[in-house]
Amino acid sequence: MKIILTLLLIIILFPSFALSGGGQIYGTIVFPGPPIEKNEVVIDCNGLKQNTYTDQVGYFRLFVPSTGTCTLTVNYKGVWTDPLTVILFDEPIRYNFSVRSNEQGGYILLRE
Numbered sequence: 001m002k003i004i005l006t007l008l009l010i011i012i013l014f015p016s017f018a019l020s021g022g023g024q025i026y027g028t029i030v031f032p033g034p035p036i037e038k039n040e041v042v043i044d045c046n047g048l049k050q051n052t053y054t055d056q057v058g059y060f061r062l063f064v065p066s067t068g069t070c071t072l073t074v075n076y077k078g079v080w081t082d083p084l085t086v087i088l089f090d091e092p093i094r095y096n097f098s099v100r101s102n103e104q105g106g107y108i109l110l111r112e
Helices: 002-011 016-020
Strands: 025-030 040-045 046-053 059-064 070-077 084-088 097-103 107-111
Touching: 016 025, 025 070, 025 084, 040 059, 046 059, 070 097, 070 107, 084 107
Parallel strands: 025 097
Antiparallel strands: 025 059, 040 046, 040 070, 070 084, 097 107
């Protein structure tokens, strides 16, 4: 009985999670200079934000309980990149990115 109540509670509180398989994004991020691990990666899908951190070679993986158009940002050396639009599907999708300096002294995220 507890399992049924828990499942019903999840469906009521998180309907998009219950009705959609969600999306998954993974890939690598190349940074200027030598690789630096633990750069925060944040994806925002319709106001729902998920985050993770890169590993020692720039690899990341995020599970998102929705699909569609989202924005991705990366924190590199304490500075957030400009948001980049990505599209998530029901199946996992690989995106590879690079971080580059911009004219304002910040960083931009480019799709490889």
